Amino acid sequence: MRYKVSHIIRVNYNPLVRLAHFNLRLAPIPWPGQQVDQYELAVDPLPDRREERPGAYPFKLVRVEIMKPISTLEVRSTFIAEVGDAELDFAASGLTxxxxxxxxxxxxxxxxxxxxxxxxxxxxxxxxxxxxxxxxxxxxxxxxxxxxxxxxxxxxxxxxxxxxxxxxxxxxxxxxxxxxxxxxxxxxxxxxxxxxxxxxxxxxxxxxxxxxxxxxxxxxxxxxxxxxxxxxxxxxxxxxxxxxxxxxxxxxxxxxxxxxxxxxxxISPIDGVFVGGASQKTYNSVDVSPIDTRTMAS
The missing domain is CATH 3.10.620.30 (C8orf32 fold)
Structure with a gap:
């Protein structure tokens, strides 16, 4: 099955945030039976610094640093994925x-x-x-x-x-x-x-x-x-x-x-530290859309 995935995280701060460091864990990892293509991660406003590296456990870490004052942070993660069913034979003897x-x-x-x-x-x-x-x-x-x-x-x-x-x-x-x-x-x-x-x-x-x-x-x-x-x-x-x-x-x-x-x-999708912003509200929007037309028509 093929999917198009879109995940939007929007955080509103009041008052402004003057300095922010965020960790993002939204990029899919390699996994048996799963193939990922066309991955994109967009951050608005544009970070002053962005670093990507493997995580301590199976996740991909993106660290961003924003030096200018902001009232809203928006993160958009999108990709195409093809996933197959796990092939497990329960009739076969497994370990206790x-x-x-x-x-x-x-x-x-x-x-x-x-x-x-x-x-x-x-x-x-x-x-x-x-x-x-x-x-x-x-x-x-x-x-x-x-x-x-x-x-x-x-x-x-x-x-x-x-x-x-x-x-x-x-x-x-x-x-x-x-x-x-x-x-x-x-x-x-x-x-x-x-x-x-x-x-x-x-x-x-x-x-x-x-x-x-x-x-x-x-x-x-x-x-x-x-x-x-x-x-x-x-x-x-x-x-x-x-x-x-x-x-x-x-x-x-x-x-x-x-x-x-x-x-x-x-592996929380977003965390970090910031200066300012006595209150914050977070909004998530996730859309997982099947794009395999043959499966959709069946």
Missing amino acids: IAQVAKAALEVRRLDAMAPPHYLFPSRLLPATPQIAQWARPLLPPDADCLSSALALAQTIRSSFQYDTSATQADTPVADAFAIRRGVCQDFAHVLIVALRSVGLPAAYVSGYLRTYPPPGQPRLVGADAMHAWVALWCGPQRGWVGIDPTNGVLANADHLVVAMGRDYSD
């Missing part, structure tokens, strides 16, 4: 949870995709006993790793309520778990903590999800949102597999990967 946990500890490399980075508590995801206790019966050591993780994601999908007003970006994972409410970020964080509690490498993935309008209704431009799901390392043969707990499915041709980190704080 205990086998994957053991294999992860035996990995000796430390590149950005290395599973040891994603085994341990991270900034937003401390060890959380209540999540570990809840997940333990669903993740027995002798169970198939991928099947069990997907079943746990489906449990989150059925027992947690999607509620955009229940949490904020900085809501602790224990709080979101306690109320069984939140958004895709919260559901991904809960699943990651659960998987790590039994020794499985689990990472936070940000990207885009093609959404479908209700039957008979037109697709709304800009109605899509940046999405989050989980990457689970399933051993040296299967490698990383995407699992979407918000929808209870494996990541597929509707999921477009942008970045991967230990939790949201590693």
Whole structure:
């Protein structure tokens, strides 16, 4: 499936910002089954300095510096992507949870995709006993790793309520778990903590999800949102597999990967520091448009 993706971030400041340094993580990374073309990142006003480099984890970092006073910052990220469905044979024998946990500890490399980075508590995801206790019966050591993780994601999908007003970006994972409410970020964080509690490498993935309008209704431009799901390392043969707990499915041709980190704080689309601006308001507009005419006509 081919898509055209447009993501606009607009930040209004009051009063003016006199000096600003921003980190942007919006350029899609290479990912199996995903090809990206025609990527463009535009910043208005034009930065005084712009630097691009690989991130500490699998993301592309763009750092911009604006020296002049501004009241509005606008970032536009656009690209074309072709994504295929993951080809996974569940009938084939996979590794058990205990086998994957053991294999992860035996990995000796430390590149950005290395599973040891994603085994341990991270900034937003401390060890959380209540999540570990809840997940333990669903993740027995002798169970198939991928099947069990997907079943746990489906449990989150059925027992947690999607509620955009229940949490904020900085809501602790224990709080979101306690109320069984939140958004895709919260559901991904809960699943990651659960998987790590039994020794499985689990990472936070940000990207885009093609959404479908209700039957008979037109697709709304800009109605899509940046999405989050989980990457689970399933051993040296299967490698990383995407699992979407918000929808209870494996990541597929509707999921477009942008970045991967230990939790949201590693790969937030924009952060930074500025001088001035006692208040700010941020607006996001995301549009994921299918451009494969054959698929659209079917």
